[in-house]
Amino acid sequence: MVDIAKRSGVALSTVSYALSGKRPVSAETRERIQQAIQELDYQPHAPARALKSRTSRAIGLFFPATRDTLEIETHIFLAGIAEATSELDYSLLVSTATHDPAGIVRPLETGRADGVILMEVRLADDRVERLRAEGRPFSLIGRCSNNEGVAYVDFDFEDAVKTAVHHLYDLGHRHIALLNRAPLLAGADYGPTVRSLAGFEAALDELSLHGQQLVCGASGESYIEVLRFLERTPECTAAITLSVTHAPLLTALNDLGLRVPEDFTIVAIIASQVADLVTPPLTTIEMPAFELGRLGAEILIRKLAADDLPPSQVVLRGTLQVRSSRHPPARRRP
Amino acid sequence: MVDIAKRSGVALSTVSYALSGKRPVSAETRERIQQAIQELDYQPHAPARALKSRTSRAIGLFFPATRDTLEIETHIFLAGIAEATSELDYSLLVSTATHDPAGIVRPLETGRADGVILMEVRLADDRVERLRAEGRPFSLIGRCSNNEGVAYVDFDFEDAVKTAVHHLYDLGHRHIALLNRAPLLAGADYGPTVRSLAGFEAALDELSLHGQQLVCGASGESYIEVLRFLERTPECTAAITLSVTHAPLLTALNDLGLRVPEDFTIVAIIASQVADLVTPPLTTIEMPAFELGRLGAEILIRKLAADDLPPSQVVLRGTLQVRSSRHPPARRRP
DNA sequence: CTGTTAGCGCGTTCAT
């Protein structure tokens, strides 16, 4: 900055004010300064700014991805978060220390980030309690049981499963399975799992249908379990899958010689980008994962700009998408 | 720091030296300082460190993910990079301004990062030239034509395709298709695409086989093209797919009533985490995407620690993995 | 082995 001050013949502080606009600077002076900035290819030093201003213009993301688990929606969230963050001229700090309440405040305490985004939020989440207690800015992709004063974006799994059940009912199916996600997390208080089951049971009840929940873990293990279920439950003609649970189901159906959708119908609750890759084409309730990520970042950054506003709380619904030209009505399985 | 200096009755600088170890501090003093740090829950202020030390202990990643493209391997790279970075006590800055040579040096110029990782590298890449010209630390996941002095990790696509061709040859296939990736990038100088084709042609030549390359774009568009190809080329009984190109192929085969692997054989060059999700189970050449990401980060951080060492250059090979219990020999398509 | 002190680059108050 001292170089560009000299070159444009003004004081150091004038350069600062010209850049921040926090004090009026004559048009002519500003012009000279801009020119010097161009010529010297000046770039403000982020750490110096952060030291003085006590803000880093960065947000932290705790990203729960490991070598062995591939939860594609999680990755699409990240893509959306990264895009929104870049557009709003913030930096994005990605950390993998995801489920430790102490680790979660680290980027904040060390001045690396001004706020954080949490994913894979539990209904009762230590990390959320900690952040709230310390008065730290944060947003969730997902939500807890009690969300007072918490900014979040979430997908409406309950509604999605209900919609799926009704769709299958209309096709004539009377016995439906729900392949629910096995939370990688301890305990059974993972929001999407709990809310999906709630929607399932409510819809079954309303329509007087038979149904059964299967909790699916990693592909390899769940395959056998799903296969056994299909073998002993021939009256089940359709399933609703969450996230990647369509994989063990498709494999099992393939092994039993059952074709989709002719012999068995699936409604998959997944992101459209994932649906594009699955064979055979599945009917889906599409989860706008990229948009959820974008919104999660936008909500946090908005809160950073104006802390006094009430926190944004958004729940997005999924839309039904039929991807096959064949829509056979339900019938007994061969 | 001044608080912890007072509390432990020493000078400010002694605290600094106790933390950095750059000067001997008596065990007793060090102990008192550590205790004060615990009691006050002191966390060093990262921007202040960065300002003084001129290093941020952060690396930047340019992450080429958008709303509409889902290149899953790219996401797995990121997971590996994030894990290694966290383990080595660095921060990871993720940006989406991926293909602009000016944008690529921004995190370095502004002092936010000490080095950067590039993905989707072209054989002749402006960004690499720029970084090299400015003497910036960086590493590549992928590589250029000329890699003098450049640190990189890459997957051996040429070898993978050769291995795949030989495997198919051994099964009796005599006419093989290569579903190559359509580079999202301008021009035809995308390393994996070029090297895959090279391996394909070399292996075909060596074994006197027939073959054909199909360039696949996004799932929707490529599906028709693949379908037409299968219809007019009945002598082709097997294909090698790269990345997500197995998706349009599987859809087309499904529509033609051809079963895998009974009627048509596929060798997919993908990450194992992706292979776990594909139905039917495919024979694969597995790309260690997570490890590639880890290595890319480790190589960069190692370079940051000791700039004088020769740059690490690593090329990993894929391993053949048969995932189906059925191995039918090649036969004419029904 | 320990203490004193001068900046790192920037934002901002105070004086002009």
Place this chain on the structure above:
DNA sequence: ATGAACGCGCTAACAG
């Protein structure tokens, strides 16, 4: 509308 000067939290050179 502009300039001079101080300090953010930390590192390291200098002095003991």
